[in-house]
Amino acid sequence: MSNVRVRFAPSPTGKPHTGNIRTAVFDWLFARHNGGKMILRIEDTDRERLDPTAAEEMIRALKWVGIDWDEGPDIGGPHAPYLQSDRRETHLEYANELIKSGNAYRCYCTRERLEQLRKTQEERGLPTGYDRRCRYLPPEERARYEESGATYTIRLAMPREGTVTWNDAVFGDMSWEYRLVDDQVIVKSDGFALYHLAATVDDHLMEITHVIRGEEWLSSTPKHIFIYHSLGWTPPTFVHTTHILGPGRRKLSKREASSEFMNFAAEGYLPEAVLNFVSLIGWTPGDDRELLSPHELIESFSLEGLVGHPAILDEEKLLWYNGQYIRSLSLPELAKRALPFLIKSGLVEQNPSPEKLNYLASVIALEQERIKTLADVASVADFFLLDDDKYEFDVKAVAKWFNAAGVGERLAWVREKLAALSLFNAETIEQVIRLGIEKFSVKPGEVIHPVRVAVSGRTVGPGLYELIDVLGRDRSLRRLDRALTLVSK
RNA sequence: GGCGCAUUCGUCUAGCGGCCUAGGACGCUACCCUCUCAAGGUAGAGACCACGGGUUCGAAUCCCGUAUGCGCUACCA
Numbered sequence: 001m002s003n004v005r006v007r008f009a010p011s012p013t014g015k016p017h018t019g020n021i022r023t024a025v026f027d028w029l030f031a032r033h034n035g036g037k038m039i040l041r042i043e044d045t046d047r048e049r050l051d052p053t054a055a056e057e058m059i060r061a062l063k064w065v066g067i068d069w070d071e072g073p074d075i076g077g078p079h080a081p082y083l084q085s086d087r088r089e090t091h092l093e094y095a096n097e098l099i100k101s102g103n104a105y106r107c108y109c110t111r112e113r114l115e116q117l118r119k120t121q122e123e124r125g126l127p128t129g130y131d132r133r134c135r136y137l138p139p140e141e142r143a144r145y146e147e148s149g150a151t152y153t154i155r156l157a158m159p160r161e162g163t164v165t166w167n168d169a170v171f172g173d174m175s176w177e178y179r180l181v182d183d184q185v186i187v188k189s190d191g192f193a194l195y196h197l198a199a200t201v202d203d204h205l206m207e208i209t210h211v212i213r214g215e216e217w218l219s220s221t222p223k224h225i226f227i228y229h230s231l232g233w234t235p236p237t238f239v240h241t242t243h244i245l246g247p248g249r250r251k252l253s254k255r256e257a258s259s260e261f262m263n264f265a266a267e268g269y270l271p272e273a274v275l276n277f278v279s280l281i282g283w284t285p286g287d288d289r290e291l292l293s294p295h296e297l298i299e300s301f302s303l304e305g306l307v308g309h310p311a312i313l314d315e316e317k318l319l320w321y322n323g324q325y326i327r328s329l330s331l332p333e334l335a336k337r338a339l340p341f342l343i344k345s346g347l348v349e350q351n352p353s354p355e356k357l358n359y360l361a362s363v364i365a366l367e368q369e370r371i372k373t374l375a376d377v378a379s380v381a382d383f384f385l386l387d388d389d390k391y392e393f394d395v396k397a398v399a400k401w402f403n404a405a406g407v408g409e410r411l412a413w414v415r416e417k418l419a420a421l422s423l424f425n426a427e428t429i430e431q432v433i434r435l436g437i438e439k440f441s442v443k444p445g446e447v448i449h450p451v452r453v454a455v456s457g458r459t460v461g462p463g464l465y466e467l468i469d470v471l472g473r474d475r476s477l478r479r480l481d482r483a484l485t486l487v488s489k
Numbered sequence: 490g491g492c493g494c495a496u497u498c499g500u501c502u503a504g505c506g507g508c509c510u511a512g513g514a515c516g517c518u519a520c521c522c523u524c525u526c527a528a529g530g531u532a533g534a535g536a537c538c539a540c541g542g543g544u545u546c547g548a549a550u551c552c553c554g555u556a557u558g559c560g561c562u563a564c565c566a
Contacts, residue, residue, distance in 0.1 A: 011566045046565055111564070118563090127491045128562060153564050171494065180492060180562095188564040195566050219493060219561035242495080242559090249558065277501095280514095284502060288513045307502075309495045310559065317501065317515040327528075369528040380526095433524085448524040460526035 004036025005209050008062075008069070009084075009199065011043040012054030016061040016261040018252065018313065019214065019244045022278050026241060027212050028067045029279065029301035039206060040072030043084045043199065045192045061261050065271050065278075066294055071206075079206040084198055091193035094201050094231060095154050095186060103230035104186065106152040107134040108145045129182040130155065154187035156196075156223060164222045169210070169239040169303045176222040184223050196220060200227045203236060210303075212239040239303060242282055243310045258313050268341055268375030269318065273325040277318045281311045291324060323372040334368060335361045338377045345378035347385040359384075362470045366462035383456045384471065388478040393457040398486060400459070401450045408487040410440055410447055411454055415480040424473045426465040433464070454483030 008024040010016070031038040040062070042055050059074060071077025081087055098104035107130075114130070121128045135157055137145075145152070159178040168174050186197035193201070203211055218240045228235040246252040252259040257267070264274050276292055284307060285292065285300040292300065326334065339360070342348040348360065363384045364377065371377055383391040401407065417432045418424070436447045452464050455476055461467060468476050 009566095013566075043566070049565065107564090114564085122490085125490050129491095155564095174493085176493080182562075185564050190564080192564090194564070199566090214560090214566095215494070216560055216566085240494090245559085247500095251559085280501070282501090286503080288503075290501095290514050311502090312500060314500045314515065320515055323528085367527095370526065444524055452525070458525090462526085464524060 003209060004031060004034040005039065005207050006031050006036065006212055007039040007041050007203065007206060007208050009041040009043050009202075009213075010058050011046060011049075012058065013046065013049040013051055014054055016058050018259055018261045018264075018278070020058075021061055021065060021261045022244060022281060023212060023214060023241055024062055024067055025065070025275065025279055026239075026283065026301075026306070028069075029298055030210065030212065030303065031070075032298045033301045036209070037071065038067075038069040039077070039079075039082070039208070040069045040074075041082045041084060041202060041206070042073055043195065045084050045088075045194065045198050047085075047190065047192065057262070064262070064265055065275050084202065085192070087198070087202060088192060090205070091198050091201055092187065092191065095193065095197060098156070098186075098227070098230055099154065101230060102157060103226070104154050104156050105135050106142075106145075107155045107183075107185070108137075108150050108152045109134055132183050135183060151189040153185045153189050155183045155185050156226065158183050158223070158226060164225050166221065166225060166235065166238060168218070168221075169237055170215075170242070170306045170308055171218070171240060174218075174221070178222065178226070181222050181226075184220075186227075196223050197227065200224045201231075204228065204231070204233050208236050210237045210239055212241060215240040215242050239306070241306060242308060244281055245310050245312045247312065249310075249312060252313060256313075258315055258318075264318075268373030268377075269322050270325045270329075270337070270374070273322040274318070276325075277321045281313060282307050291321075319372045326371060326374070327369055329368075331361055331365050331368070335364050338364055338374045341374045341378055342385070345382075347378055347382055359470075366466055366470060370462070380461075383458070383461075388475050389482060391457050391479075393453070393483075393486065394459065397453045397457070397459045401453045402483070402487045404446070404450075406440065406442075407450050408484060410436060410442075411450055411480060411484055411487060413439070414447065414451055415477060415484070418468070418473065418480070419477055421473070424469070426463075426469040429468050430465045450483075451480075455479045 006027045008027045010020055028038050073082040118128050158181045162178045163175050165175040187193050225235050246256045257263045279297050284305045363381050367381050421428050437444050448464050
């Protein structure tokens, strides 16, 4: 399949949804796996729901997660335009062709009549749908409508009998009775084509070979196939992907942070982790691998691995992925990515000096295996960045370690020894602590823990010797002094 | 209501008739490592394969029914 062409066709009606992006990911992996083309098309035919910033945000989200495309509204391509509203004339052209061949017709019914119709159908427990009044309009009545200049929509004249079949790449052999399919409106009274027509025409004209889209489209595929056939075209392969659900197997609601895709970026997730995670929701490489680089994802991707049932997005697992990727990052890279989060939390100034950047790197080196998101750096390493008289002491930590007998004496002793050290590094610091343990004949923890609380304010964190080393002698001594004032005499 | 799709550990999934007394991962528990927290390592608990019928020498795997969930049923996508 070297001529594979797939398209991701979002409608710009709001913030990018995780489900949308996952579909884009599948498109992209499939295109790249086959050496085909990835096309971005913006389906903005719904002028009422249009959100002017949505397309940009979509592009930003796609780029963030690492997806690129070969043709699109931003870069053009051989099948331009890629903004669906710019293709209006083309859609109309084919709508008229459908009318000419008797596969579509103008419908003059008012919205009011349609609403009334639906209401009675619902009341009587009948299947809802258009009653095809205008399809069988007497010629003279039709002429009257035309002369009066009445507005109209264009509807598909669906076959009243027969069955349509196709092979869905995910769900396998599908078959549908045509008589159950409604005479769908394909052109609105405002002259814009509806999805069914627009997408079908564009997909064909853009030579799309595989239509990868959400399973909500499964039920309308018969309409699309009917359009393809009516126009004498060959339908593409349909690939209907199942939905991503929220906790409780409910639809991923806007309430869930994970539904809005770029929240992942804001929360400090790495794009490569998100890509890996999202790829594995509803798709499996077929083996036991969990950690796959973008390259490996592309290499392993196949339609056969697509799963036929919806999946719940498990944020705990995403967190694990993120931790894995954070630990695999080089130090400079991690520092670079964490910096914006530090700045945002006010721990680091806007344009830090090279010295500060250096210090940051050594801090992050100590915390790398302790964080799961970039945002965690701020909470876990704040004491490194706060002034020596500003970092906070954890109340419980103080209560536990500063009240024991002899703590003040040990802390003061350590303070003096550290001050006297000619060479100040993790190794010599450890020697001091060890010496203290021996001198006071106490358990290691009885020296180590109070010192840790003294210099960091808490009981958890990196190894004490490295911690003090990074903090530096002057700051450590100041902190020890500050802690001494808190120790019960 | 009609039509369609789905149903394996809490979660993501492997499985495409015998290799399954159902495998992996996240999470959970215990232990090891250790100055704490992590990370890492080891072990464990966790699924009567939704339920009921078939088909077959043999079914998680094929067929039918039921239940449940989801989707579609718009001049939204």
